[in-house]
Amino acid sequence: MSFSIERKTEGGFDKVILKDSHTGTSAEIIPDCGAILHGFIIWHNAHLTNVIEQYDSAADFAANVQTKGMKSCKLSPFACRIKNARYNFEAKQYTVNKYMLGDNAIHGLLYDVAFEIAGMHTDEEKAVLILKYAYPGDNAGYPFKYDCIITYTLRKEHTLDISTEIINKADSDIPMQDGWHPYFTLGKIIDELQLEFQSKERVVFDETLVPNGETQPYRDFNSLQPINDHFFDNCFSLDFDANQPMCVLRDPVQKLQVEIHPDTTYPYLQIYTPPGRNSIAIENLSAVPDAFNNGIGLITLPPQTTQVFTTTYKITPLN
Numbered sequence: 001m002s003f004s005i006e007r008k009t010e011g012g013f014d015k016v017i018l019k020d021s022h023t024g025t026s027a028e029i030i031p032d033c034g035a036i037l038h039g040f041i042i043w044h045n046a047h048l049t050n051v052i053e054q055y056d057s058a059a060d061f062a063a064n065v066q067t068k069g070m071k072s073c074k075l076s077p078f079a080c081r082i083k084n085a086r087y088n089f090e091a092k093q094y095t096v097n098k099y100m101l102g103d104n105a106i107h108g109l110l111y112d113v114a115f116e117i118a119g120m121h122t123d124e125e126k127a128v129l130i131l132k133y134a135y136p137g138d139n140a141g142y143p144f145k146y147d148c149i150i151t152y153t154l155r156k157e158h159t160l161d162i163s164t165e166i167i168n169k170a171d172s173d174i175p176m177q178d179g180w181h182p183y184f185t186l187g188k189i190i191d192e193l194q195l196e197f198q199s200k201e202r203v204v205f206d207e208t209l210v211p212n213g214e215t216q217p218y219r220d221f222n223s224l225q226p227i228n229d230h231f232f233d234n235c236f237s238l239d240f241d242a243n244q245p246m247c248v249l250r251d252p253v254q255k256l257q258v259e260i261h262p263d264t265t266y267p268y269l270q271i272y273t274p275p276g277r278n279s280i281a282i283e284n285l286s287a288v289p290d291a292f293n294n295g296i297g298l299i300t301l302p303p304q305t306t307q308v309f310t311t312t313y314k315i316t317p318l319n
Contacts, residue, residue: 040052074180075111177299203215235270258315
């Protein structure tokens with residue numbers, strides 16, 4: 001069988017590794033650490049290349065997941081910022097109290113929780129890992145129970161599908177936003193790489209990186225452009241009238257690119273260039289930052305109903 005699943009303990013991490021033995025491509029997932037994608041690895045130019053920036057160890061994750069920008073983490077039930085950590089929902093005010101950056105709550109509540117393995121299977125076409133976390137409503141700022149079910153599917157042609165299913169287990173409607181926070185790397189400073197993403201508009205932020213209600217047309221990277229010293233910490237609406245992929249990160253020297261193919265449940269792309277510039281965060285979002293307050297893209301999910309969000313990462317050799 002071309003596809004297999006291996007479980008391995010390394011660096012204190014309990015990894016689940018999805019493998020395509022035909023090509024050598026693999027995906028490493030760590031259920032106990034927020035179900036993060038810790039590796040997406042391809043055999044290229046006679047060596048293995050991991051396009052995901054990793055944590056050094058389980059101890060590194062435990063100590064530094066927040067200060068290292070929550071690399072690869074699941075952003076749920078909100079993504080990016082909630083201004084002043086407060087929002088109103090159905091005539092009641094809530095204050096989120098997990099992690100603050102300045103005055104704002106940031107990146108949700110599930111980024112460091114332990115997911116359970118709900119299923120695994122392989123066949124000739126794919127390897128599948130299903131993870132689940134039943135959020136108990138134990139944060140006063142979000143007292144709504146829901147299940148978060150993440151499915152990783154490694155397919156042929158170096159393709160990884162990632163779907164997130166949210167099931168409202170509360171007795172009332174709940175506000176919901178979803179996202180991912182991977183930091184992509186091609187083994188060198190990003191200034192030497194090229195970037196393309198199919199945007200329509202840039203969401204204008206205030207000085208605290210919260211949307212101010214304005215947008216501006218933005219198509220500067222709608223074709224491949226050198227990143228050079230360009231700095232990003234922005235949110236963009238995607239143009240699904242354009243052809244997929246919605247985003248490409250390319251190394252023209254080693255002739256390798258990472259592609260992102262979201263479906264329309266992720267209509268926004270947040271891009272961030274960290275100070276070291278050894279990687280770039282390219283984040284699929286279902287709604288803009290501070291959606292719990294501004295309502296842009298926010299989903300109100302009725303009791304016992306489900307919403308699924310899906311994106312695909314693909315590594316493409318160019319030679």
